[in-house]
Amino acid sequence: MDLFEMLGFGEQGWGSAVLLATLLTVALTLCGLLVGSVFGALVAAAKLSPRRSLRVIGECYSTLFRGVPELLVIYLFYFGGSTLITAIGQWFGADGFIATPPFLVGALAVGMISGSYQAEVYRGAYLAVSRGELEAARSIGMPTLMLARRILMPQILRLSLPGLGNVWQMSLKDSALISVTGLAELMRTTQIAAGSTRQYFVFYVVGGLLYLVLTALSNQAFGRAEARMGRSQRRNFVNP
Amino acid sequence: MIDLDFLLDTLGKLLAAVPTTLGLFFLSLLCGGMLSLLVVAMRVSPYPALSWFARGYVLVFRGSPLMIQLFLIYYGLGQFEFVRESPLWWVLRSPYACAVLTLALCTAGYTAEILRGGLLAVPHGQIEAGLAVGMSRWTLVRRVIAPIALRQCLPAYSTEAVLLVKSTALASLVTVWDVTGVAQQIIQRTYRTMEVFICAAAIYLVLNFLLVRAVALLEHRLSPHLRARPSHVPTQTKTV
Numbered sequence: 150m151d152l153f154e155m156l157g158f159g160e161q162g163w164g165s166a167v168l169l170a171t172l173l174t175v176a177l178t179l180c181g182l183l184v185g186s187v188f189g190a191l192v193a194a195a196k197l198s199p200r201r202s203l204r205v206i207g208e209c210y211s212t213l214f215r216g217v218p219e220l221l222v223i224y225l226f227y228f229g230g231s232t233l234i235t236a237i238g239q240w241f242g243a244d245g246f247i248a249t250p251p252f253l254v255g256a257l258a259v260g261m262i263s264g265s266y267q268a269e270v271y272r273g274a275y276l277a278v279s280r281g282e283l284e285a286a287r288s289i290g291m292p293t294l295m296l297a298r299r300i301l302m303p304q305i306l307r308l309s310l311p312g313l314g315n316v317w318q319m320s321l322k323d324s325a326l327i328s329v330t331g332l333a334e335l336m337r338t339t340q341i342a343a344g345s346t347r348q349y350f351v352f353y354v355v356g357g358l359l360y361l362v363l364t365a366l367s368n369q370a371f372g373r374a375e376a377r378m379g380r381s382q383r384r385n386f387v388n389p
Numbered sequence: 390m391i392d393l394d395f396l397l398d399t400l401g402k403l404l405a406a407v408p409t410t411l412g413l414f415f416l417s418l419l420c421g422g423m424l425s426l427l428v429v430a431m432r433v434s435p436y437p438a439l440s441w442f443a444r445g446y447v448l449v450f451r452g453s454p455l456m457i458q459l460f461l462i463y464y465g466l467g468q469f470e471f472v473r474e475s476p477l478w479w480v481l482r483s484p485y486a487c488a489v490l491t492l493a494l495c496t497a498g499y500t501a502e503i504l505r506g507g508l509l510a511v512p513h514g515q516i517e518a519g520l521a522v523g524m525s526r527w528t529l530v531r532r533v534i535a536p537i538a539l540r541q542c543l544p545a546y547s548t549e550a551v552l553l554v555k556s557t558a559l560a561s562l563v564t565v566w567d568v569t570g571v572a573q574q575i576i577q578r579t580y581r582t583m584e585v586f587i588c589a590a591a592i593y594l595v596l597n598f599l600l601v602r603a604v605a606l607l608e609h610r611l612s613p614h615l616r617a618r619p620s621h622v623p624t625q626t627k628t629v
Contacts (some may be wrong), residue, residue, distance in 0.1 A: 216551070216597040217590040218558035220569060225590070229582040304416065318452075325454035329562070336456055343464065350465035357453040364452040 153345055156355065163342040163352070164227055171359050177256055177323045181265075182317060184260025189267025196272055207268070214265035219258075219323050226258040227330045237295065253358035255327035257335075263320045270312030274305040307378040314371035318364055325360070335359060394583070399575055399588050408572040409593065413485070413557040413567060417492035418550065425500035432505055443501065450498030457497060463487040463563045480590055480595060488560035492553065499549050507542030508534065540611050548602035551597050558593070568592055 158164045188210075195207035214222070230249040238247045278301060286296045328337035339356035343349040432443035450458070466481055467470050480486045511534050519529045561570030572589040575583050 205591045212594070215557075216410070217595045218555040218559045218569065218593055220570075221586060221593065223583070223589055224569075228576065229586060230581045232580065245488045269440070275588075294571045322454040325456045329458070335452065339457070340460070343460075347468070349468045350461070353457055353461035357449075360454060360457065361449065361452045362481075 152351065155348065155351070163338075165333070166333075166338055167342065167355065167359070168232070169344055170333055170335045171331065171363070174321070174324050174335040175363065177252060177327065177332075178259065178317070178320050179365045180252075180256040180311075181259030182263055183268050183322065184256055185263035185316070185320070188261055188264030189271055192264060192268035193271035193275065196268065197275060211265045211268060214262050220326050220329070221256045222262055223329060224254065229281065230254055250348055251330040255330055255332055259320050259323050259327065262289050262323060263316050266316045267313070270309045270316060271305065273312065274308035275301070277308050278304045297322075303324035310371065310375045310378060313369070314375075315373070317367055321360070321363060321367070325377065395579075395581065395585055396588065397571075399585050402571055402575060403568050403588055403592055406566060406568045407566065407596075409485075409579060410557050410567040410596070412440055412470060413492065413565070414490060414554055416489045417557075418553060419492035420489065420552075421496035421500060424497035425504060426543075428497055428501035429504040429508070430534055432501060433508060446499055447498045450495050451502070455491065455495050455559055456562065459488065459491045459559060459563060462491050484560070484563045484565050488557075488563060489566050491562075492556055495556070496549065496553050499552070503542045504538065505544045506545065507540075509540035510541045511537045540608070543604060543608045543611070550600055550604065554593065554596055568607070614618060 154161055156162060156164050156167075159247075160198075192207045192210050194209075198207075225248075229251060232249065234249055235247045249255060282300055283296065286300055324334060325336040327334060328340065328378040331337065335356055339352050343352035346352070428443050428446055431556045432447070433440040434440055462481070463484060472481060473476065480490070515533050515537070516529065524532070557567060558569040560567050561573060564570070566574075568589050572585050575585050579585075
């Protein structure tokens, strides 16, 4: 079977499986990032809070998820979670091994890891919003929710885009580790295809190239988003 | 409830695997560091062929997941007959050596970018002054550029070193018996996921903490000129 047949969309071809797996990888990373934005926002708020206990909790979360290898976190969530659910099942009389759904647990793991990095991004973005604007809003009696909605959120969104671009790239590569749970995302599909056809080099190169394509496309998308959101700002060193 | 015997036994087994992890870390740090010097020299060179090759190298190794790089080098290269016959086979056959090679290549990409940032932070006036007094290029590098650039990139480099420690966990996927590999082995035999993974996570946290403190100490020792001078206040006034 030659190269084109193997990578193509015919009966013996792995092309469609690999492309579907790429979509699954993107979906997984997207869900993970959404989960992470919730955790990240909470941890950023905790780290910025005037209460010391909240700051300590935020620091612990950051240290934990930035210090422990991602592979261990995924193992802990998936295999630890499965053991927990199996134990709970046994209390109710169920027999055998119950596994947690790999997409859910994978997205949760990637999410909580990216949450610790996103917290730093959001914290930096909040500190970069001009204090004068917040003081002015307070002085005219703007309620806090309106202040958050009209002043903080738009600026935090704009200021955090570069950092979020980095976190997205990092999460895309962490999603490859979710292959250890057996979920058929890009890394696992590449592994299965390579093992099945014994063409390890070809398929791992194809997988690597697909990740590079995803990275390049993400860079473009984030660049455009940053340009659009920052269009009201003055740009340095730009010749007219 | 908590089985102290099992925990101590697990901790002992995991600590016995720490030398493997540290070996992976130090070897890949050294090899990656030397390789990154080469890559950054190519990146800032005036010849476009070298510069674009270095750009491509950094793009590939920062854009694709470490797991795919690892599998490509370990499984992918071993597939070819000419590799198996070549004199490099004694290196490429061993999973430990493949892991060190991949980690070194990957960290060289990230470190080259960090070094490039450090090089760009050297004040141009100092380089001009050095050239004006007739320093040769090598003397200039040795006495002006290298000290300033290396000190500037220490904070970013500590982040990269922590990421390298976490990346060594992936070597367990190619049958290297590091801390994560031994933890997996214990779990497959005893099914006590939570305790074992928490022990392994604690070990990595301690390693990362020590690493961060070591780099902070190095930074502190290298920047006495950036801190306030110790004032020599006489303890008693002397009348002449």
